[in-house]
Amino acid sequence: MQFPYSWLKTQANPDLSADKLEHLLTMAGLEVEEIDTAAPAFSGVVVAEVKSVEKHPDADRLNVTQVDAGTGELVQIVCGAPNVKPGIKVPCSLPGAVLPGNFKIKPTKMRGVPSNGMLCSTNELGLPDDGVDGLHILPEDAPVGTNIREYLDLDDTLFTLKITPNRADCLSVKGIAREVSALTQCAFTPVEIQTASIGSEKKQAVRIDAPADCGRFISRVIENVNAKAVTPDWMKQRLERSGIRSISALVDIGNYVMLEIGQPMHVFDADKLSGSLIVRRAQNGETLACLNEKTVTLADNTLVVADEKGVLSLAGLMGGEASAVSDGTQNIVLEAAWFAPEIIAGKSRQYGFGSDSSFRFERGVDYRLQADAIERATELVLQICGGAAGEMVEAQGKLPEVKQVELRLGRLKTVLGVEIPAEQVEIILQHLGLQPEKTEEGFRVTAPSFRFDIEIEADLIEEIGRVYGYENIPDDYTSGRLKMLALPETKRPRFAVYNEMAARGYREVVSYAFVDEQWEQDFAANTHPIRLQNPLAAQYAVMRSTLIGGLVEVLQNNLNRKQNRVRVFEIARVFSKDSAAQFVQNERIGGLWYGSVLPEQWGEKTRNVDFYDMKADVESLLKNKEVSFVKTEHPALHPGRAANIVSDGRVIGFVGELHPKWLQKYDLPQAPLVFEIDMDEVLGRKKTRYQSVSKFQPARRDLAFVMPEAVTHDDLLNALKAAANKLVQEISVFDVYRGTGVPEGMKSVAVKIILQDMENTLTDEVIEPVIGKLIDAATAAGAQLRG
Numbered sequence: 001m002q003f004p005y006s007w008l009k010t011q012a013n014p015d016l017s018a019d020k021l022e023h024l025l026t027m028a029g030l031e032v033e034e035i036d037t038a039a040p041a042f043s044g045v046v047v048a049e050v051k052s053v054e055k056h057p058d059a060d061r062l063n064v065t066q067v068d069a070g071t072g073e074l075v076q077i078v079c080g081a082p083n084v085k086p087g088i089k090v091p092c093s094l095p096g097a098v099l100p101g102n103f104k105i106k107p108t109k110m111r112g113v114p115s116n117g118m119l120c121s122t123n124e125l126g127l128p129d130d131g132v133d134g135l136h137i138l139p140e141d142a143p144v145g146t147n148i149r150e151y152l153d154l155d156d157t158l159f160t161l162k163i164t165p166n167r168a169d170c171l172s173v174k175g176i177a178r179e180v181s182a183l184t185q186c187a188f189t190p191v192e193i194q195t196a197s198i199g200s201e202k203k204q205a206v207r208i209d210a211p212a213d214c215g216r217f218i219s220r221v222i223e224n225v226n227a228k229a230v231t232p233d234w235m236k237q238r239l240e241r242s243g244i245r246s247i248s249a250l251v252d253i254g255n256y257v258m259l260e261i262g263q264p265m266h267v268f269d270a271d272k273l274s275g276s277l278i279v280r281r282a283q284n285g286e287t288l289a290c291l292n293e294k295t296v297t298l299a300d301n302t303l304v305v306a307d308e309k310g311v312l313s314l315a316g317l318m319g320g321e322a323s324a325v326s327d328g329t330q331n332i333v334l335e336a337a338w339f340a341p342e343i344i345a346g347k348s349r350q351y352g353f354g355s356d357s358s359f360r361f362e363r364g365v366d367y368r369l370q371a372d373a374i375e376r377a378t379e380l381v382l383q384i385c386g387g388a389a390g391e392m393v394e395a396q397g398k399l400p401e402v403k404q405v406e407l408r409l410g411r412l413k414t415v416l417g418v419e420i421p422a423e424q425v426e427i428i429l430q431h432l433g434l435q436p437e438k439t440e441e442g443f444r445v446t447a448p449s450f451r452f453d454i455e456i457e458a459d460l461i462e463e464i465g466r467v468y469g470y471e472n473i474p475d476d477y478t479s480g481r482l483k484m485l486a487l488p489e490t491k492r493p494r495f496a497v498y499n500e501m502a503a504r505g506y507r508e509v510v511s512y513a514f515v516d517e518q519w520e521q522d523f524a525a526n527t528h529p530i531r532l533q534n535p536l537a538a539q540y541a542v543m544r545s546t547l548i549g550g551l552v553e554v555l556q557n558n559l560n561r562k563q564n565r566v567r568v569f570e571i572a573r574v575f576s577k578d579s580a581a582q583f584v585q586n587e588r589i590g591g592l593w594y595g596s597v598l599p600e601q602w603g604e605k606t607r608n609v610d611f612y613d614m615k616a617d618v619e620s621l622l623k624n625k626e627v628s629f630v631k632t633e634h635p636a637l638h639p640g641r642a643a644n645i646v647s648d649g650r651v652i653g654f655v656g657e658l659h660p661k662w663l664q665k666y667d668l669p670q671a672p673l674v675f676e677i678d679m680d681e682v683l684g685r686k687k688t689r690y691q692s693v694s695k696f697q698p699a700r701r702d703l704a705f706v707m708p709e710a711v712t713h714d715d716l717l718n719a720l721k722a723a724a725n726k727l728v729q730e731i732s733v734f735d736v737y738r739g740t741g742v743p744e745g746m747k748s749v750a751v752k753i754i755l756q757d758m759e760n761t762l763t764d765e766v767i768e769p770v771i772g773k774l775i776d777a778a779t780a781a782g783a784q785l786r787g
Helices: 018-027 173-184 233-241 249-261 347-351 356-361 370-384 409-416 422-431 457-468 494-503 517-524 548-560 611-621 660-665 679-683 713-723 764-780
Strands: 002-004 031-037 043-055 063-068 075-079 089-099 108-110 113-115 157-162 206-208 214-223 265-269 277-281 287-289 295-297 303-306 311-314 332-339 393-396 404-408 436-438 442-446 566-577 583-594 628-631 637-647 650-658 673-678 699-708 728-737 746-755
Touching (some): 002 233, 018 173, 075 089, 075 113, 173 249, 173 422, 206 214, 206 393, 214 277, 214 370, 233 249, 249 265, 249 356, 265 370, 277 332, 303 332, 332 370, 404 409, 409 422, 409 457, 422 436, 422 457, 494 583, 494 679, 517 660, 548 583, 548 673, 583 611, 583 679, 611 650, 611 673, 628 713, 637 673, 650 660, 673 679, 699 764, 713 746, 713 764, 746 764
Parallel strands (some): 206 277
Antiparallel strands (some): 002 157, 031 157, 043 063, 043 089, 063 075, 214 332, 265 332, 277 303, 287 295, 303 311, 404 442, 583 673, 628 637, 637 650, 650 673, 699 746, 728 746
16 A cells, blocks of 8 residues: 555644654554655756747757746756747756756756756656656646745655555555554544535446345446546646556546545446446356456356446456446446455456455455445546536445454453553544443444454454554563473474484475476376365466475476486475365475485496485484385386385385386486375384393394295295294394296395393203294295205
8 A cells, every 4th residue: 555645644644754654653563665755856946937939040859948947037948848838837957956866957058059957857857757748747826936846745755555454444545544543643534525416317227136245336327527637636646656547537536536535436438338237246258358458258256247238347356348438438327336355355366467446355345435435436526527416326235244342451451461541442442443332341342344353352452552552561571481391202303304304415395385286186196186266376276185296396497407416305284185075284204316326426336316225215214113115006106116104004105216107297307216204203203112231142043035026025024023022132134145046036035033032041942943933934924944
């Protein structure tokens, strides 16, 4: 929201400098993003009157002028502007003047003719372009010799506020003036709404077919207007200093009323309408040529204003070209409405353009302001463009309910930490327009129609706190002490996971939770992802259920920048639906490894990463758990190089090489390895249990088993561990052999078995039965003792 300080002062005139007002507004929650002057710094420019104009003797495009600049004698200035003529008043920079850009004016000669100054255009003064080719023509009553900065109020301060979505009431000069009045206790004098005198019997019928979306719709016909009337300079100046370009008198009036009191409006050409104005939902496939020269195809979630023939405008967003006013317009229809914020929200993104109106409607407009806006606009139209006004016609739908909220003074003191007298609380609430009524414990407040954000007691406490001034609350009341709780022994510190990944050469990345729908189909075979109602862009239409898509995109970006060795990880949430169609979000850690195992060097041969390299990283990450890797098929992974990560019989993640078909689709020269694990499993660990060290020597037995290739070493180890008793301390594979002496299709797996007793030295009589049971278990699993 941008506005000039001079306009604000017409409704609330605090005795504050611009800098002090900036600080006050920011501390009260209305952040001042920027303040600036209405024009850049320059000096020595005055109002001057051109007395005579003669052609330059040696230049066809130059004129020699005699100018009265209030110095007591005429000044000769050579000017090349095409619109210079006797009798006009223009800005004149005299010798010694300094224009924007530190351009200094000095007496000079132009083609041999002395020139003692310069007549100025708007561009030369750093002012907004007025569309005139040449000098900036001033009004006839401009006093000669007056400093142009003073005459045009160019030292006026422009405020740009960053209004939060809950404070739509401050998207107008009236709303900001109300706030300034509450903050400074100065008088609040909003513009007085004049009831128009009725001079026409013409009415425009209106109808609401979507009452839940439109609570009020008002129209008024004004006949015989002069659409070619010029917008007054004072209105142009206020619009331009508020960041809105002047277009035509009728359009400017609608924009002016919106900025002044906060109600967006629209002006129709009455002769281009057919029958009633109807507020309804669009039908799928209807089209509208908008004022911004874009033609849009409408969806049935869009509210429109239509007549008997078809759609006229996107409600609250943009008018249509077919019903717009022009220089030939004679009769107009003023329209003001209240649209439910939820029906307007998101439409700017849906159709690819927004407007000042939609910015206000989607945040919430005062639902009692429409008649005042019509009356104010009528007053300005009759004043500037003439005409005769008809009666207002109103249709009503569903309006918001009036809310009452209780404020307890005891609760106010507890939350803010300072006691504010009840009388001061009442004054603050009154200045904010909250209509307080005294109760036993404090006040009962009726939320006004312009404050959608007042719903609970905490909202009122916030209002009291910011107007009272957070700076006025003593520091000692807001200090506190926090005690860090000890991390449970069964939980691993989060930073330890980051350190672990960094130590193994991975770099952390952060990607969007919104992803391309194609990623979900490719990497998760998810044909029904969670869709966003209002996506930021087409490629961010769904919520991710896997981290692989984001990691692959990071890899593509690195490859495009000639980085051929990439190791990245991400810890983030993924989103899905459970069997009851409820939304579920789980935190996972995902990693990707691409390229060579080690950086290029002389000490080791270059070798590309393979499945077992990534498996080693996963095992290191899960070193606090007993896990196994079970062959699996995954939509993102190579069918022969993928495994589920299993712990305590549960699948907690997967690891493998990216599927060859995705290498081709995503233009990857070679296959990356990826993994994804539930973060809770990574952070969890078993409680440490201590036991004494045996005083007796361990015994080792090595067994070699011949078994089919289809039997994995995990199958063998699981069978052996299931048959082991408490004497068996370790079972591990230390050799795999294929070749001479082993039948084709078979392999020899050598297993190391460590046995140890805590109380006795082990003898062969004790060991052999245990080994015999292990051999029997291996035989049952499909392995035979070799040789």
